[in-house]
Amino acid sequence: MSGPAAGAAGAAAAAAGDIPAAGDIPALAARLRATLTDGQVLTDRQQLRTFECDGLAHYKVVPALVVFPHSADECATVVRECVAAGVPYVARGSGTGLSGGALPHADGVLIVTSQMRAIRSVSPQDERAVVEPGVINLDVSRAAKPHGYYYAPDPSSQQVCSIGGNVAENSGGAHCLKYGFTTNHVTGAQVVTPDGELVRLGGPAPDPPGYDLLGAFVGSEGTLGIATEVTLRLLRLPETVRTLLAAFAGTDEAGAAVSAIIGAGVVPAAIEMMDALAIEAAEAAVHCGYPEGAGAVLIVELDGPGPEVEAQFGHVERYCRDNGAFEIRIAADDTERALFWKGRKSAFAAVGRISPDYIVQDGVIPRTALPRVLRRIGEISRERGVRVANVFHAGDGNLHPLVLFDDAVEGQAEQAEEVSSEILALCIEQGGSITGEHGVGMDKAKFMPQMFTAADLDTMQLLRCAFDPRGLANPGKVFPTPRLCGEVPGRRKGAHPLQEAGLAEVF
Numbered sequence: 001m002s003g004p005a006a007g008a009a010g011a012a013a014a015a016a017g018d019i020p021a022a023g024d025i026p027a028l029a030a031r032l033r034a035t036l037t038d039g040q041v042l043t044d045r046q047q048l049r050t051f052e053c054d055g056l057a058h059y060k061v062v063p064a065l066v067v068f069p070h071s072a073d074e075c076a077t078v079v080r081e082c083v084a085a086g087v088p089y090v091a092r093g094s095g096t097g098l099s100g101g102a103l104p105h106a107d108g109v110l111i112v113t114s115q116m117r118a119i120r121s122v123s124p125q126d127e128r129a130v131v132e133p134g135v136i137n138l139d140v141s142r143a144a145k146p147h148g149y150y151y152a153p154d155p156s157s158q159q160v161c162s163i164g165g166n167v168a169e170n171s172g173g174a175h176c177l178k179y180g181f182t183t184n185h186v187t188g189a190q191v192v193t194p195d196g197e198l199v200r201l202g203g204p205a206p207d208p209p210g211y212d213l214l215g216a217f218v219g220s221e222g223t224l225g226i227a228t229e230v231t232l233r234l235l236r237l238p239e240t241v242r243t244l245l246a247a248f249a250g251t252d253e254a255g256a257a258v259s260a261i262i263g264a265g266v267v268p269a270a271i272e273m274m275d276a277l278a279i280e281a282a283e284a285a286v287h288c289g290y291p292e293g294a295g296a297v298l299i300v301e302l303d304g305p306g307p308e309v310e311a312q313f314g315h316v317e318r319y320c321r322d323n324g325a326f327e328i329r330i331a332a333d334d335t336e337r338a339l340f341w342k343g344r345k346s347a348f349a350a351v352g353r354i355s356p357d358y359i360v361q362d363g364v365i366p367r368t369a370l371p372r373v374l375r376r377i378g379e380i381s382r383e384r385g386v387r388v389a390n391v392f393h394a395g396d397g398n399l400h401p402l403v404l405f406d407d408a409v410e411g412q413a414e415q416a417e418e419v420s421s422e423i424l425a426l427c428i429e430q431g432g433s434i435t436g437e438h439g440v441g442m443d444k445a446k447f448m449p450q451m452f453t454a455a456d457l458d459t460m461q462l463l464r465c466a467f468d469p470r471g472l473a474n475p476g477k478v479f480p481t482p483r484l485c486g487e488v489p490g491r492r493k494g495a496h497p498l499q500e501a502g503l504a505e506v507f
């Protein structure tokens with residue numbers, strides 16, 4: 001870490017009045033109002049309610065305060081004031097997260113970065129862009145395009161989600177199969193640490209010496225600090241892009257085609273799969289015109305130098321046909337490519353057309369287990385009488401089962417929750433994970449002990465406590481609660497097993 005603490009704004013806050021008593025929200029609000037402008041601090045309950053949930057809308061908590069910093073210094077000031085008042089705080093970008101990561105704390109401050117949206121620089125010579133955390137993902141590629149560059153990680157929410165949220169979740173997207181997740185595209189960040197210091201992790205150059213603190217920060221879900229500036233890697237726009245849509249009788253055949261493509265050493269930019277129920281939803285919502293009678297479709301996209309793409313595209317077509325594709329469409333131009341993607345990218349929201357409520361899951365399995373696991377999900381769905389639509393990043397084995405229910409019907413929500421848990425247990429059993437890209441947040445914290453031993457979780461807590469000994473940064477997320485010092489204000493009580501063994505210290 002390097003960099004001076006933010007000075008002036010902090011001094012101004014200190015001059016604004018006595019430090020409030022622990023948890024005194026009105027006093028904290030008054031101090032923040034004295035430092036920031038009036039419109040940057042929300043206290044009106046109706047306005048606060050607008051922020052009561054993120055994309056996981058069935059969990060709702062109204063925050064005590066909402067604050068919109070305009071700069072890194074202001075963000076650091078807000079954090080320092082929260083620390084001084086012993087008040088927990090939660091960072092929020094665009095609030096599209098699907099694991100309840102930005103769910104507010106009822107007695108805490110929600111720090112929203114939506115007014116920090118400057119793209120500071122786009123530098124094709126260095127293949128870097130430097131942006132504020134509230135910048136929308138797609139806007140980075142829009143800004144880079146005139147220079148012949150783009151930003152590769154492309155969550156389906158890319159028209160609205162923020163770079164800060166992407167960094168915190170280590171977000172993925174359709175094209176992360178070939179290009180890697182957010183962590184592979186962030187070389188540096190300016191961060192407000194949980195005690196309110198402004199520091200820099202990494203920089204424009206790759207791989208600085210020393211511990212990879214930036215690596216620890218990416219994916220830390222707002223528990224290790226708040227990103228206030230991010231340096232992103234830009235990639236050259238590919239010379240050629242070719243996309244096909246292949247229709248299969250079912251997911252077994254489509255899954256076999258995925259294994260054949262990857263097994264042959266072809267690495268497409270993206271391989272996405274949708275099953276019959278997901279196709280039905282997408283058709284109802286956006287009329288994407290996928291082949292009739294398809295029990296599953298694959299969208300396969302290849303990009304790169306023209307001759308290489310052409311050669312590999314022929315192989316991909318053949319692997320699809322060999323594994324039972326009954327129709328293959330090849331996008332003739334950008335308009336047709338956009339139509340193929342429209343069905344996939346709108347699939348989550350489209351499910352609202354066929355079910356009033358649904359849970360989006362995010363399990364990961366080894367790719368070769370796809371047919372087996374999809375078959376088992378089908379069995380669970382039939383046994384429980386709960387519909388499950390599947391739309392997912394097939395190349396990564398990153399499943400997104402959408403478990404459908406009607407909250408108005410008593411017992412259905414609980415049943416859907418049980419099915420959803422059973423699917424995650426299945427992913428773990430197959431050697432996979434409870435999350436591929438949406439994060440643990442609040443929603444999956446309870447599953448962490450199924451994946452990790454108590455010693456593993458304790459060790460993770462040591463890292464969290466090294467950054468945030470007071471446990472004020474996004475408490476209640478990632479780890480099952482209450483757990484050690486990360487979840488309660490104050491230092492952890494009693495020694496960690498690694499401390500007892502003389503292998504670690506808490507400072």
Ligand SMILES: Cc1cc2nc3c(=O)[nH]c(=O)nc-3n(C[C@H](O)[C@H](O)[C@H](O)COP(=O)(O)OP(=O)(O)OC[C@H]3O[C@@H](n4cnc5c(N)ncnc54)[C@H](O)[C@@H]3O)c2cc1C
Nearest residue numbers: 093094095096097101156162164165168171172222227437
């Ligand atoms: C329709 C839909 C499709 C989606 N598709 C994908 C997909 O393909 N791939 C994917 O990975 N995700 C996807 N998501 C999930 C979501 O969009 C991503 O997790 C995204 O990165 C969240 O960004 P956000 O700005 O909305 O963050 P928020 O929801 O506001 O916050 C998410 C987490 O980041 C933390 N955070 C926010 N800003 C900062 C900051 N500046 N510093 C530190 N922590 C911060 C919050 O505390 C919270 O823990 C999808 C969501 C929806 C609704």
